[in-house]
Amino acid sequence: MWWIAFAVSVTFLTIGVICIILTIWDGVTEWNLNRTIGWGWDITNFVWWIGIGHAGTLISAILLLFRQKWRTGVNRAAEAMTIFAVMCAALFPAIHVGRIWVVFFFFPYPNSRGPVWPNFNSPLLWDLFAISTYFTVSLLFWYTGLVPDFATLRDRSKGIRRKLYNLVSFGWTGSAKHWQRHESLSLVLAGLATPLVLSVHTIVSFDFATSVIPGWHTTIFPPYFVAGAIFSGFAMVQTLMVITRKVLNLKEYITLEHIESMNKVILLTGTIVGVAYLTELFISWYSGYIYEQFAFFNRALGPYWWSYFGMMLCNVVSPQLFWSKKIRRSVWWTFFMSIFVNIGMWFERFVIIATTLARDYLPSSWSYYKPTMVEIGIFLGTLGIFFTLYLIFTRVAPVVAVAEIKHILKTAGDQYVGKDATHHHSAEIAHKS
Amino acid sequence: MANQKEVLFGLYSDEEVLLKAIHKAKAAHLDIMDVFTPFPVHGLDEALDLKESRLHIVGFIFGLLGALTAFLGMTWIFVDDWPIIIGGKPYWSVPAFIPITFELTVLFASIGMVVVFYVIGGLGPGVTNPTLDDRITDDKFCIAFDQHGLSEKDVDKVKAFLKDSGAEEIHTKTI
Numbered sequence: 001m002w003w004i005a006f007a008v009s010v011t012f013l014t015i016g017v018i019c020i021i022l023t024i025w026d027g028v029t030e031w032n033l034n035r036t037i038g039w040g041w042d043i044t045n046f047v048w049w050i051g052i053g054h055a056g057t058l059i060s061a062i063l064l065l066f067r068q069k070w071r072t073g074v075n076r077a078a079e080a081m082t083i084f085a086v087m088c089a090a091l092f093p094a095i096h097v098g099r100i101w102v103v104f105f106f107f108p109y110p111n112s113r114g115p116v117w118p119n120f121n122s123p124l125l126w127d128l129f130a131i132s133t134y135f136t137v138s139l140l141f142w143y144t145g146l147v148p149d150f151a152t153l154r155d156r157s158k159g160i161r162r163k164l165y166n167l168v169s170f171g172w173t174g175s176a177k178h179w180q181r182h183e184s185l186s187l188v189l190a191g192l193a194t195p196l197v198l199s200v201h202t203i204v205s206f207d208f209a210t211s212v213i214p215g216w217h218t219t220i221f222p223p224y225f226v227a228g229a230i231f232s233g234f235a236m237v238q239t240l241m242v243i244t245r246k247v248l249n250l251k252e253y254i255t256l257e258h259i260e261s262m263n264k265v266i267l268l269t270g271t272i273v274g275v276a277y278l279t280e281l282f283i284s285w286y287s288g289y290i291y292e293q294f295a296f297f298n299r300a301l302g303p304y305w306w307s308y309f310g311m312m313l314c315n316v317v318s319p320q321l322f323w324s325k326k327i328r329r330s331v332w333w334t335f336f337m338s339i340f341v342n343i344g345m346w347f348e349r350f351v352i353i354a355t356t357l358a359r360d361y362l363p364s365s366w367s368y369y370k371p372t373m374v375e376i377g378i379f380l381g382t383l384g385i386f387f388t389l390y391l392i393f394t395r396v397a398p399v400v401a402v403a404e405i406k407h408i409l410k411t412a413g414d415q416y417v418g419k420d421a422t423h424h425h426s427a428e429i430a431h432k433s
Numbered sequence: 434m435a436n437q438k439e440v441l442f443g444l445y446s447d448e449e450v451l452l453k454a455i456h457k458a459k460a461a462h463l464d465i466m467d468v469f470t471p472f473p474v475h476g477l478d479e480a481l482d483l484k485e486s487r488l489h490i491v492g493f494i495f496g497l498l499g500a501l502t503a504f505l506g507m508t509w510i511f512v513d514d515w516p517i518i519i520g521g522k523p524y525w526s527v528p529a530f531i532p533i534t535f536e537l538t539v540l541f542a543s544i545g546m547v548v549v550f551y552v553i554g555g556l557g558p559g560v561t562n563p564t565l566d567d568r569i570t571d572d573k574f575c576i577a578f579d580q581h582g583l584s585e586k587d588v589d590k591v592k593a594f595l596k597d598s599g600a601e602e603i604h605t606k607t608i
Contacts, residue, residue: 108506114515120507121519126532133540140547147556148570152471155567170551171560174569176481178554179473184486185550189543192492196539203532406472406572 001247002391009387016381019374020095028098030374036367037357041375042096045382047349048232049089050131050204051225052342054197055233056082057138060145061193064186069408070261073254076149076401077244077393078237079142084389085236086135088382093128095378123206130203137196141189144182147172149402201229208352215295215356218283224276228345231269231315234262235341240390242335244399253400256329263328266341270319273348277316295356303368304355307347314344439607440466441591442565442577443600448474451574454598455480458576463591469565469575492546499541503534563608580605 023030033040056078063071094103106128108117118125151172154165172178205225208216238259245254284296300308318340327333359366393399445451448470455477458465468481478485507530511517516524551557569575578591595603 108510117510117515119517119519120511120533121522121526121529123532126536129533129536133536136540137543140543144547144550148472152570155564155570166561167559170556170558171562172556172570173562173564174469174471176468176470176477177483178556179470180478180483181486181488181550181554183473184488185546188489188492188546192496192539192543195535199532199535206532403472 002395005247006388006391009384009391012380012384013388014381014384015377016379016384019377019381020091022374023095023378024100028096030372032370032372032375034367034369036360036365037354037369039096039353039357040369041350041371041379042092044346044349044353045379046089046092046096047204047353048346049085049092049382049386051201051229051232051345051349052236053082053085053089053134053138053233054201054226054229055237056080056085057134057141057193057197058230058233059237060141061190061197064190065194068261070258072401072404072408073258074237074241074262075404076142076145076397077240077399079138079145080393080397080399081237081240081390082138082233083135083142084386084393086131086138087389088386090131090135091382091385092378123203123210126203127207130200134196134200137189137193141186141193144185144189145401145404146397148174148182149398152402153398198226201225213356213360214289214291215299216352218280220276220279220283224273224280227269227272227276228315228348231266231273231319232342232345234266234269235338235345238262238266238334238338239342242331242338244394248394248399250400253405256331259331259334260325260328263322263334263337266337267319267322267328270315270322270341274316277312291361295359298359299351299355302355302359304351304358307351307355311344311347311351314340315348318344437607438466439580439605440565440577441580441588441595441603441605442575443595443598444566444568444602444604445574445576445600446572447599448574450599451576452476452480454576454595454600457598458594461590461594463578463594466577466579469569469577471570471572471574474574488546488550491549492542495545496538496542498545499537499539500534502541503537504530507533565606565608566604576600 019030031040031042033042056075059071059078060075063075094100097103106118106125108120146168147170150165150169151174154162154169157165202222202225205221209218209221211217241254241259241262245251281296281300284292287293318337321327321333321337327337354369358368443454445454451468451470451474455465455468459480465481468477470477477483508525511526512524518524519526522529555562564570565575565577566573576595580588583591592603
């Protein structure tokens with residue numbers, strides 16, 4: 001099973017690498033962008049991946065602060081997913097500049113060209129800072145949580161494996177002082193990551209919202225992008241969790257309750273996104289501003305009507321099925337719905353980017369955009385990168401946060417609390433001895 | 434190795450028994466070297482009289498450093514080093530500096546805290562700290578005593594304590 005999945009992922013990854021090499025070799029001429037439509041699948045995919053990369057930190061950080069114990073079953077895998085998704089996302093801005101070998105010009109560093117600095121007033125630069133910070137902090141948070149679990153693996157393995165796990169477990173011993181600091185660190189990192197995760201997609205939305213293009217220039221973008229990010233992120237977590245619990249046989253750790261809780265979040269955020277779409281339509285009509293009205297008329301009924309229709313169907317209509325408890329608790333429904341939502345959220349980004357650019361102020365420059373095989377190949381390639389990394393992760397690291405599960409077992413585990421409890425609190429045991 | 438220690442330790446299999454044992458040890462004025470657990474145990478800090486971690490202060494200092502670096506850096510660059518008018522806005526456009534200031538605050542605070550956490554704990558890539566028992570990272574809880582300077586009578590006292598307080602196994606190991 002694992003090897004088949006791995007082989008498929010690596011195949012996609014290879015396709016992606018070939019297409020990226022073609023893009024770098026020939027330039028972005030390999031893509032179908034034109035003067036009217038300067039952003040296409042590249043930025044669509046970028047925003048899509050960044051959105052997916054939101055769920056991990058949301059689950060780990062925000063649910064930690066809210067003391068949601070169920071998060072422990074899924075947080076580690078969701079954090080890993082975040083890191084891999086952000087890696088896929090970061091690829092697109094890097095290659096879409098065309099001259100990837102000077103991509104480091106993005107960063108403000110003292111240079112011999114003046115020095116010429118980047119424009120700190122530009123949302124694109126804010127985005128660079130937001131994403132690099134998000135990636136770094138997510139990685140630190142994830143790895144710090146993994147260290148004690150790697151130590152567990154180290155102590156349970158022998159030979160070469162023990163050496164390797166020793167290397168990555170940083171000499172963890174489980175000393176009381178270490179645990180105290182570890183707890184403090186996790187809590188503060190969670191507190192820092194919470195505003196961070198909200199800031200990242202806000203700043204991604206600024207890429208559009210601070211422009212003067214009708215259809216982009218709206219104040220609703222930041223909250224609507226954040227809701228959409230949580231929506232798509234949870235959907236991707238569901239896709240992976242349903243597969244992971246099946247393949248790795250983790251049904252006792254990732255339970256139907258987890259799946260149902262996440263489906264509720266999907267229902268909520270899907271509805272928020274739906275309200276945002278309708279608000280946009282209403283405000284454009286209510287503004288009385290013809291360019292704004294045209295932008296939204298064109299978005300829904302223009303040449304890209306099919307993507308708007310797909311977005312509405314997948315993001316707004318289909319999640320409403322989760323009002324039914326039966327569907328919420330069905331693994332198959334969850335799996336299909338999560339795929340649906342991911343498709344819908346991809347459409348959303350495409351709708352925002354392509355439809356808006358295709359019909360600007362000047363009818364003579366109106367255009368239509370279709371991706372080339374290379375663009376499609378790069379997108380498939382990022383899916384390949386994502387799944388390859390995730391599959392490797394499931395093989396070498398614990399997909400469930402081991403120490404955290406042990407920590408909450410006695411206060412939340414079915415064996416200890418509830419009517420089916422089989423273990424009793426050990427005060428009695430101690431008493432006997 | 435120069436500073437090898439001979440450690441006497443007991444293994445427990447339940448954290449509540451462990452906490453009780455620590456309280457007993459304190460009452461008997463036994464000098465606990467360290468306690469090792471597979472997960473963070475609630476109440477262990479108080480039981481061992483550990484001082485509150487000051488790691489969050491480190492986070493605050495680094496965060497402040499990040500905020501200042503970002504804000505003053507951008508101010509210097511845009512006002513002094515290379516002033517350019519962008520979109521008719523003033524050189525010192527404070528609202529536009531806020532996103533990056535926020536991001537660098539978070540970045541500096543996180544990196545600073547994590548690095549300090551590993552450095553002061555003596556942890557890091559490839560570091561091998563001696564462990565007493567492989568099961569401590571799995572499901573055993575351990576109270577360790579340093580035998581150095583203890584008379585034979587004291588050692589017997591510690592052993593008796595470990596046995597009485599519910600330790601399932603008692604071992605000595607030189608680390």
